[in-house]
Amino acid sequence: VTExxxxxxxxAHDSTPPPNLRGFEGCIIRNVPWRRLSAVVSSVAEIEFxxxxxxxxxxxxxxxxxxxxxxxxxxxxxxxxxxxxAVRHALDERHDVLLGDLERLGDKVELGVTVLWQPPAVAAxxxxxxxxxxxxxxxxGTTYLYALLNEHRRDRALRDKAQAxxxxxxxxxxxxxxxxxxxxxxxxxxxxxxxxxxxxEQSPAFLEGARKARERHPDHRYLISxxxxxxxxxxxVEAHDGADIGTLLQDAGRLLSISGMKIxxxxxxxxxxx
Amino acid sequence: MSVTPRIxxxxxxxxxxxDRVIDRGVYLSGDITISVADVDLIYLGLKLMLTSTERAExxxxxxxxxxxxxxxxx
Numbered sequence: 382v383t384e385x386x387x388x389x390x391x392x393a394h395d396s397t398p399p400p401n402l403r404g405f406e407g408c409i410i411r412n413v414p415w416r417r418l419s420a421v422v423s424s425v426a427e428i429e430f431x432x433x434x435x436x437x438x439x440x441x442x443x444x445x446x447x448x449x450x451x452x453x454x455x456x457x458x459x460x461x462x463x464x465x466x467a468v469r470h471a472l473d474e475r476h477d478v479l480l481g482d483l484e485r486l487g488d489k490v491e492l493g494v495t496v497l498w499q500p501p502a503v504a505a506x507x508x509x510x511x512x513x514x515x516x517x518x519x520x521x522g523t524t525y526l527y528a529l530l531n532e533h534r535r536d537r538a539l540r541d542k543a544q545a546x547x548x549x550x551x552x553x554x555x556x557x558x559x560x561x562x563x564x565x566x567x568x569x570x571x572x573x574x575x576x577x578x579x580x581x582e583q584s585p586a587f588l589e590g591a592r593k594a595r596e597r598h599p600d601h602r603y604l605i606s607x608x609x610x611x612x613x614x615x616x617x618v619e620a621h622d623g624a625d626i627g628t629l630l631q632d633a634g635r636l637l638s639i640s641g642m643k644i645x646x647x648x649x650x651x652x653x654x655x
Numbered sequence: 656m657s658v659t660p661r662i663x664x665x666x667x668x669x670x671x672x673x674d675r676v677i678d679r680g681v682y683l684s685g686d687i688t689i690s691v692a693d694v695d696l697i698y699l700g701l702k703l704m705l706t707s708t709e710r711a712e713x714x715x716x717x718x719x720x721x722x723x724x725x726x727x728x729x
Binding site: 390 | 667668669671672673675676677678679680681682683684
């Protein structure tokens with residue numbers, strides 16, 4: 382088939398999709414096998430799929446439908462290739478990595494825990510804030526450097542508090558998990574953004590642990606989501622030409638905390654400058 | 656004084672899903688049709704949504720009170 386193909390998931394080469402499952406533009410879902418893998422695809426005429434709620438939910442519903450029948454890896458939203466040949470080429474290029482991931486993750490799930498807080502007031506850094514500023518008689522430059530240093534210390538103290546919340550959460554859910562990815566204080570309002578990999582049947586025990594953590598901190602908000610296909614645990618491509626969104630966002634978060642309204646204009650500049 | 660952000664469960668679920676399907680998942684060398692600019696907007700939407708209104712107001716107020724006269728304008 383020489384039509385463009387939208388790719389939803391990766392499965393073993395002998396997999397077949399649930400009958401009559403349809404994807405974008407109402408087209409039937411089918412598998413394109415290559416070596417020991419196959420790609421779950423459907424033909425598409427459009428070449429642009431905006432990340433709207435409707436589109437993202439359709440992508441996810443196809444991934445979840447094929448996972449009900451067997452192991453499958455979720456493919457990133459918006460992956461469209463030129464033809465069946467291009468699908469096979471893409472599978473061939475990363476065959477061994479994908480096969481390894483399929484074995485390791487194909488039947489696993491991930492759950493997310495995001496902890497929102499009102500960043501607690503941290504104690505003025507010892508001997509630094511007012512005292513240092515008062516003794517800084519050598520001018521604006523020195524005062525500015527002390528302010529930077531104090532800012533750094535406050536950030537450190539806040540980060541330690543967020544880390545403590547993460548440690549506590551880990552302890553409560555750890556027995557039920559296989560792996561995890563945790564961002565500590567990605568932006569000031571987010572103490573933790575964590576994702577855990579687990580066996581599907583461990584979800585109830587995991588949720589119980591996460592809820593315990595939530596009960597201990599009624600002043601924070603614990604947003605628990607999932608189980609999801611293991612999007613966060615597939616092996617990353619070492620270098621591709623897209624921007625590293627995670628880093629970009631961390632930069633954006635930092636800018637947000639520093640200059641509020643200016644973020645929209647300057648986040649891209651910050652990225653280019655690196 | 657703290658304002659608890661009102662976040663609808665359905666909205667959070669959708670944002671969590673967006674976070675996963677767009678930035679993660681298997682990468683294949685195909686035509687990735689999502690441009691980084693689109694993604695930025697979604698992510699910034701998420702981050703901004705999670706920043707309480709109160710904090711945003713504070714930042715706006717302090718930005719307005721400061722003099723930006725000597726900064727380059729674009």
